Amino acid sequence: MLRDVVCWMMIVLTPAALVAADADSGAAVLYGRGKGTVLLNGRPLPGSSAVFPGDLIQTQQESLATLDAPGSGVIVLQDSLVRFERNAVSLQHGGVNVATSHGMVALAKQVTVTPVSNTWTEFEVVETSDTVQVMAGKGDVNVNCGKDSTTLSPGDQATGDDSGNCHKKKRKAAGAPLPTDGSVLTNPYVVAGVVIGGGGVVCLLLCSSSKPNVSQSKP
Numbered sequence: 001m002l003r004d005v006v007c008w009m010m011i012v013l014t015p016a017a018l019v020a021a022d023a024d025s026g027a028a029v030l031y032g033r034g035k036g037t038v039l040l041n042g043r044p045l046p047g048s049s050a051v052f053p054g055d056l057i058q059t060q061q062e063s064l065a066t067l068d069a070p071g072s073g074v075i076v077l078q079d080s081l082v083r084f085e086r087n088a089v090s091l092q093h094g095g096v097n098v099a100t101s102h103g104m105v106a107l108a109k110q111v112t113v114t115p116v117s118n119t120w121t122e123f124e125v126v127e128t129s130d131t132v133q134v135m136a137g138k139g140d141v142n143v144n145c146g147k148d149s150t151t152l153s154p155g156d157q158a159t160g161d162d163s164g165n166c167h168k169k170k171r172k173a174a175g176a177p178l179p180t181d182g183s184v185l186t187n188p189y190v191v192a193g194v195v196i197g198g199g200g201v202v203c204l205l206l207c208s209s210s211k212p213n214v215s216q217s218k219p
Contacts, residue, residue: 026052026053026086026087027050027051027052028051028067028068028069028070029050029051029067029068030048030049030050030051030055030057030065030066030068030084031047031048031065031067032045032047032063032065033063033064033065034059034063034064034078035062035063036059036060036061036062036078037060038057038059038060038064038065039056039057039058039060040055040056040057040058041056042056051067051084053084053085054083054085055083055084056081056082056083057076057080057081057082057084058080058081058082059076059077059078059079060078061078061079062078064076064077067084067089069104071100071102071104072087072099072101072102072104073100074089074096074098074099074104075096076094077094077096077126078094079093079094080092080093080094080095080096081093081094082094082096087102087105088104088105088107089104089105090106090107091107091108091125091127094127095124095126096124096125097122097123097124098113098121098122098123098125099120099122099138100115100120100122101118101119101120101121103115103117103118103121106123106125108125108127108132108160109127109162110145110146110164111143111144111146111160112143112144113125113134113141113143114141114144115139115140115141115142116139116140116142117139117140119139120138121138121141122136122137122138123135123152124137131160132159133157133160134157134159134160135152135156136152136153136156136157139154140152143158143160145160145161145166146163146165147163147164147165148164148166150166152168155170156168157169157170
């Protein structure tokens with residue numbers, strides 16, 4: 001009974017970052033959201049799982065995924081395919097929202113998006129069949145499109161084409177693609193992931209005799 005009490009306390013109180021924030025391994029925690037299935041390395045995600053560099057995350061039309069890494073949070077948008085790296089996400093198709101204070105990088109085709117500093121930075125990257133679109137939400141980001149590069153301030157956006165050129169313009173619509181209050185935890189998907197997903201992982205680690213769900217690419 002005491003073990004059950006401790007387990008429920010951990011579910012409510014333990015931040016997901018304490019479970020996954022292993023700086024040496026580069027691990028993170030992945031949560032599935034929405035009605036559709038989220039796949040991790042080709043297998044359905046069982047609610048939440050530890051992920052490691054090289055793991056492949058795929059969402060469907062009615063699903064999202066949230067990734068909680070040390071100092072960073074990533075939302076994998078619907079119908080997207082993303083490879084998680086140590087401090088980067090490599091977008092194969094679809095889109096991601098990134099919020100980071102640790103300089104997390106986003107890669108898509110030949111485009112590389114890098115925060116200018118380690119202050120809180122938020123941006124969105126969307127890959128289509130022939131272009132990559134980058135939108136800055138908070139903080140400045142450098143966008144390298146292959147042949148040339150540009151720096152985006154909040155509200156700016158850039159499009160990288162297949163020729164490696166960057167086309168920068170000011171966004172007309174007000175507002176940023178991500179919340180701009182300085183914390184990714186204001187996003188409802190990330191809040192749900194921290195409270196429910198993080199506690200669930202702790203419970204699996206402490207309260208079950210079976211092994212926790214982890215990625216298939218690393219024992």
